[in-house]
Amino acid sequence: MVAGETSGDLLAGRLLSGLRPQLPDSLMHGIGGPRMAEHGFVNDWPMDKLAVRGLFEVLAHYREISGIRKQLRERLLVEKPEVFIGVDAPDFNLDLEIQLKQAGIPTMHYISPSIWAWRGGRIKKIAQAVSHMLVVFPFEEQIYRDAGIPVTYVGHPLAQVIPLQPDVAAARTELGLPLDATIVTILPGSRMSELKYNTEAFIAAAKLLLQHDPKIQIVVPMAGTKQRSYYIKLVVEAGLEEVPVLLIDGQSHAAIAAADAVLVASGTASLEVALFKKPMVIAYKMMEASWQILRHLGYQPWIGLPNIIARDFVVPEFLQHAASPQALADSLLKQLNDAGLRDSLKQRFTDMHHSLLLDTANVSAQAVLELMASRKA
Template structure:
């Protein structure tokens, strides 16, 4: 298995939760993080090596990433695993899956690339790369069926992990926050490139909110120690070290549960915030050259997953030049002050949660076992454990 970032690590852990009990002695390895490690997964390289976003940002790490992929490919072709599962990270995984599938190794991809949002032509590459696709949004299943690609809708793992009704008081107690009083969480991203471009503006927005409401608590969960150190370096360089922020190691779900509103970088984290039923502002900045290329490639007016699933702007999106500290602070303040809007969002996000809820661990594990079985004995439908 290969997961390319912290959100992929969390999603992959749900698949492993269903798979490990049925394959208790199997070797599971590749690239993953701490959540996958809880199920006996061994990471051959640190997951941070792949946590890069943006066209030009990736170029800076291209040689190292390519060397990792080449080494992994060579080892797997010799090892011939029962199955290879790429978890998101399509730019890394699809090419690897294509080569492994050609070599006769069954390949599965978990979490579809956003072909419904941009670069729809990738479906042809996916067809060459994967033996079976696992999708997490209901509308994706028909896309792959129509393209003749074996597919299973397994629900979204986060819909299982996140409670339907978050316990705000318990989360605040766990984080040593006051039970009453405003709390805002800022999540500038888990990748170093995201922290580079988002951190200063996010913290400056928090500073503006604190001027309006000095009693407000600002919390910022970090994906790991390296991210926390870099976050601190960025705000120091921006002259923002005096902004009072509670920096958390991990604990992003506790932070979301505890918050009254969230400023979040676009990506899986925005869906997590929606499942926690929280008002949010989605914001994102990247290298200008990457932005100029990517902004012309989208099919939809929305970037954030909550808006894409709702097919309308139910929460604000502030991207690139629009993601100024002033605009973000104002949008967040409006979210905090709009009680009727909060109730509407809770209802919309609750319906979204129900639509995404399945027994993802079991359904995805069953699909993996079926693929392994089919690749070994095409005429058999009964799974046999490996020796």
């Protein structure tokens, strides 16, 4: 298995929670994170080697990433595993899957690249690479059936992990936060590149919020020690170190559950916020050269997962230059102050939660076992 970032580790961890009891003595190895390791997964390389986003950012790390893929491919062609599972990270995994599939190794990909958002031509490459696709959104299943690619909708694992009715008081108690405070949680991203481009605008927005209401409490969870150190460096360089925030290690779900509103970088974290039924503002910034290319490639007007699933601008999105501190702060204040909007969002996100709720661990594990059995048949 290969997972390339924190969200992939979560997805793979849920799959392994269903698969490991069925295969208690199997060697499961590759590239993964702590959630996968909980189920006896062995890391051959650290996952953060692959956690790079943006066209030019990837180019800067291309030689190292390419070298890891070559070494892994050579090992697997000799080992001939029962199955290879690429977890997200399509730019790394699809080329590897093509070569493994050609060598007779069954390949599964979990989850679908966002071909419904951009680069739809990748469906042809996916057909070459993938013996079976696992998808996490209901609308994706028909896309693969139409292309003749075996597919299983497994639900989204986050829909099982996150309770339908989050306990706000328990989350605030866990983090040592007052039960009656106004809490804004800020999630600038788990990748180093996301922190680089989002941190200054996100914390500057927090500064403006506090100028409007000094009683607001800001919570900023970090994905790891490297991210924490880099975040602190960026904040100091931006002259924002005096902005009072509660900086915490991990505990992102508690930080979201405790919040009255969330400022979140686009990605899986925005879906987590929706499943916690929280008002949010989605924003994203990247290297300017990457932005100038990517902004012309999208097929739809949304970039945030809650909006894509709803097919509507349920929550506001601010990209690149539009993601100014003032715009983010103003939009967060609207989320905090409009009770009718908060009630409407809670209902829409509850409906969304139900649509994504399956026994993901066991459904996905069963698909893996069936693919392995088909190889032996």
